[in-house]
Amino acid sequence: MSAFTEDMLKSMANVERTRQARLNSTPERFSAEEKEALLQAFHPDYSTKGFKVLEVGPNKGEKAPVELAQLLEGKSLLQGVAVDLERVDYDVDVLVIGGGGAGAAAAIEAKRAGGDVLLVTKLRMGDANTMMAEGGIQCADKHNDSPAIHYLDALGGGHYKNIPELLEKLVTEGPLAVDWLDKMGVMFDKEADGTMVTTHGGGTSRKRMHACADYTGAEIIRVLRDEVQNCGVKILEFAPAIELLLDEAGQCAGAVLLDYDSNEHLVVRAKTVIMATGGAGRLHYQGFPTSNHYGATADGLVMAYRAGAPLIYEDAIQYHPTGVAYPAQIYGALVTEKVRSLGAQLVNSQGEAFMHPLETRDVSAASIIRECTARGNGVKALDGVALWLDTPMIEIINGEGTIAKRLPGMLRMYKKFGIDLRKEPILIYPTLHYQNGGILIDENAETKISGLYVAGEAVGGIHGTNRLMGNSMLDIVVFGRIAGIKAAEKAKNVELGKLSLAHVESFAKEMEAAGITSDVPSPKLLPVYTHGRNAR
Numbered sequence: 450m451s452a453f454t455e456d457m458l459k460s461m462a463n464v465e466r467t468r469q470a471r472l473n474s475t476p477e478r479f480s481a482e483e484k485e486a487l488l489q490a491f492h493p494d495y496s497t498k499g500f501k502v503l504e505v506g507p508n509k510g511e512k513a514p515v516e517l518a519q520l521l522e523g524k525s526l527l528q529g530v531a532v533d534l535e536r537v538d539y540d541v542d543v544l545v546i547g548g549g550g551a552g553a554a555a556a557i558e559a560k561r562a563g564g565d566v567l568l569v570t571k572l573r574m575g576d577a578n579t580m581m582a583e584g585g586i587q588c589a590d591k592h593n594d595s596p597a598i599h600y601l602d603a604l605g606g607g608h609y610k611n612i613p614e615l616l617e618k619l620v621t622e623g624p625l626a627v628d629w630l631d632k633m634g635v636m637f638d639k640e641a642d643g644t645m646v647t648t649h650g651g652g653t654s655r656k657r658m659h660a661c662a663d664y665t666g667a668e669i670i671r672v673l674r675d676e677v678q679n680c681g682v683k684i685l686e687f688a689p690a691i692e693l694l695l696d697e698a699g700q701c702a703g704a705v706l707l708d709y710d711s712n713e714h715l716v717v718r719a720k721t722v723i724m725a726t727g728g729a730g731r732l733h734y735q736g737f738p739t740s741n742h743y744g745a746t747a748d749g750l751v752m753a754y755r756a757g758a759p760l761i762y763e764d765a766i767q768y769h770p771t772g773v774a775y776p777a778q779i780y781g782a783l784v785t786e787k788v789r790s791l792g793a794q795l796v797n798s799q800g801e802a803f804m805h806p807l808e809t810r811d812v813s814a815a816s817i818i819r820e821c822t823a824r825g826n827g828v829k830a831l832d833g834v835a836l837w838l839d840t841p842m843i844e845i846i847n848g849e850g851t852i853a854k855r856l857p858g859m860l861r862m863y864k865k866f867g868i869d870l871r872k873e874p875i876l877i878y879p880t881l882h883y884q885n886g887g888i889l890i891d892e893n894a895e896t897k898i899s900g901l902y903v904a905g906e907a908v909g910g911i912h913g914t915n916r917l918m919g920n921s922m923l924d925i926v927v928f929g930r931i932a933g934i935k936a937a938e939k940a941k942n943v944e945l946g947k948l949s950l951a952h953v954e955s956f957a958k959e960m961e962a963a964g965i966t967s968d969v970p971s972p973k974l975l976p977v978y979t980h981g982r983n984a985r
C-alpha cells in the first residue's frame with residue numbers, strides 16, 4: 450500500500466510522465482526584476498500582518514515579527530523577584546551561554562587562551578540547531594575559488610546588506626575554520642586522494658559546500674562537544690540564562706540562571722560573557738512549521754536587548770524552501786538543499802519544473818508559495834498545499850547508490866514512513882529555518898555592551914537579509930572562535946564592579962512610560978505545544 454493519498458498519486462503520475470524531458474532542461478533563473486516582484490508579493494517578510502513596530506529599547510521604531518516583539522517587550526522572569534547578587538554561585542573569567550556549535554567553538558578557544566570558562570546551556574550540551582544542520586559548510590578552499598568570490602556570492606544573496614567587515618571575516622577565515630574542524634577530527638566527505646568533496650548551494654557560483662553526508666552538523670558537534678569536555682571547560686546543563694548582569698559601570702558582568710533541577714536562581718559572575726543561544730524557529734512566526742531545535746526561542750536576543758544591545762535586521766527571517774509537507778509525523782522537518790544540489794527539481798502538480806532549483810532561499814520560498822497560492826498548482830497535503838521535489842532524478846543523474854551515500858539521513862527518515870525517495874518524489878513547502886538578523890557585533894564579535902560577545906545564529910548582519918546555505922555552519926565556527934579568543938583576552942584586564950540588575954528595572958520603567966503592560970514571560974525558554982490544563 451502506498452504512503453500517498455489517491456490524489457497525490459494522480460499528481461505524482463504527472464511528475465513521472467515529464468521526468469525524462471525535464472532531465473534535459475533546467476528552467477532559466479529569474480531576472481533581478483522578477484526576483485524583486487516575487488519577494489514583494491509572496492515572501493512572508495513582506496507581509497504586513499506578521500510584524501509589529503517596537504515601542505521600547507534600542508531598536509524602538511523598527512519592525513520585528515509579532516512573536517519576537519512580544520518577547521522583546523515582555524515581562525522579565527525576574528520582575529518582582531529578589532535575587533541575592535551578593536551570593537555568587539560561579540565566579541569565572543568567561544561565561545559562555547549556549548551549548549551548540551558557536552558556544553562550543555567559543556568555549557574551546559577561550560579555554561585554550563587561558564581563561565577559566567563556564568559553559569551553561571538550557572538543555573544538554575550539544576542539543577541545539579547545530580546538531581540538526583544537514584547540507585554542509587561553505588568555504589573557498591578550491592583552486593577555482595577564492596574568499597573574494599565567496600564574498601560576492603554571499604553579498605548578492607544577502608541583498609547587499611551584509612556588514613562588510615563581518616562578511617570579510619567570514620570568508621577570509623572560512624578555509625582556516627574548516628581546516629580547524631578537519632584537524633580536530635570532523636569526518637568530511639573526501640575523494641580517495643583526500644580532496645574534499647564539494648557541491649553547489651543556492652546562489653553559489655562555485656562548488657564550495659563541504660559536507661559530512663547529510664548530517665554535517667551532527668558530525669561537527671560530535672567533535673566540538675568532545676573537545677569542550679576534554680579541554681577542561683566547566684559545563685552546566687539544564688540551566689538557562691534568564692537575565693544578563695551588568696556592573697555599575699555598564700560592563701557585562703555575568704548572568705542569572707534558572708536551575709531546572711532545583712528551580713532556584715544561580716548567580717554567575719564573569720569578566721566577559723559570550724551569548725551563543727541560537728535562533729528563534731520555535732516562535733513559529735506567521736504560523737509556519739519549523740526545522741529548528743526545540744530550544745530555539747530567541748532567548749539571547751531578549752536578554753541582550755533588555756541590557757541595551759541593539760539588534761539588526763530583526764525583521765529578516767529565512768524560510769527554508771523545502772520543509773517536509775507530508776507525512777504529518779515529520780511535518781516542517783528539513784529536506785536539505787543538497788537534495789537540489791544533487792539534481793532534484795521542484796515540480797508542480799501538473800508535472801512542470803516551474804523554477805531553477807538553486808535560486809537563493811528567499812526567492813525559492815516565495816516562488817513555491819506563489820505556485821501553491823496565486824497559481825493554484827499545489828498538491829493537497831495534510832491541511833495545506835505542497836509541491837513535489839523530484840528526488841528520483843538524483844540517481845538517474847549521479848548513478849545508483851548516490852542517495853544512500855550522500856543523503857543517508859533523508860533516505861532513512863522517509864523510509865520510516867513507507868516512502869522511498871529513490872523511487873518516489875516527496876512533498877515539500879517552506880518551513881521556518883533561520884533568523885538572518887540578530888544582535889549587532891563588531892569584527893571582534895563584541896556588542897555595544899563592553900564585555901558582551903555574541904556568536905552563531907544570535908548574531909545579525911553577517912548575512913545581510915538572506916543567508917546562503919552553509920554559511921551558518923561557517924559563521925558559528927569563525928565567530929565562535931573569534932568570540933572565545935577576544936573574550937578571554939579582554940577578561941585578563943577587566944575589573945568588575947558591583948553586580949546589578951538595574952537595567953531590567955529601567956526597561957520595565959521604559960515600558961510603563963510607553964503604556965505597555967505585558968504578562969508574556971520573557972525569555973520564553975521553551976515552546977508550548979500543550980493545550981488546556983497543562984498549557985503555560
Ligand code: MEZ
Nearest residue numbers: 583584585785786918919
Ligand atoms: O545552511 C543551511 O541552512 C543548510 C546547509 C541547510 C540545508 O539545506 O541543509
